[in-house]
Amino acid sequence: NAGVTQTPKFQVLKTGQSMTLQCAQDMNHEYMSWYRQDPGMGLRLIHYSVGAGITDQGEVPNGYNVSRSTTEDFPLRLLSAAPSQTSVYFCASSYDPNPNTEAFFGQGTRLTVV
């Protein structure tokens, strides 16, 4: 009964390094998304996917790439980390892209860029 699994839980990067945050769900959900949570700003959508092979940008996509080669996985890539990307990242999934569908969130990844 894993739900949405994010790895790693914590990560420290140096400015300019690249890395991939992993997100996997075992519920056969079509829709997956990535949010970042910053103090005083709530959660903001980075990228989302309505199905395998389909991705689109959210509110704050700059500096991030995504791909969706399988239904289960939706990795988020930081191309060249910057201190402004220090944040808590949440992956979410839902059964389908309909806006009334409950979203299930992972436990979050706390990323610090120094």
Added chain:
Amino acid sequence: AQKVTQAQTEISVVEKEDVTLDCVYETRDTTYYLFWYKQPPSGELVFLIRRNSFDEQNEISGRYSWNFQKSTSSFNFTITASQVVDSAVYFCALSERTGANNLFFGTGTRLTVIP
């Protein structure tokens, strides 16, 4: 454009008091959905409720109740007889018919229940 405003940044109450968390939203869509999520100190996001724009009935679930008023674009959340376990950050969120399942979150209200 869509927007969710939670004007209360932090609230402290003494255990067993009632508390209301405010949420005001803006959207141009005539069909939209409103959500409340709870984020306890452990950090995960817990779904509490979903309400669609056609259903203005208030809802009660145990000590929790929600008041949706389209006339004032508000979707307020009341906890009755608060408990220490209610201490968390609470987020109000909006999704629109035209926007897949993309959620627009408010900035959250941190609730502290003092024993």
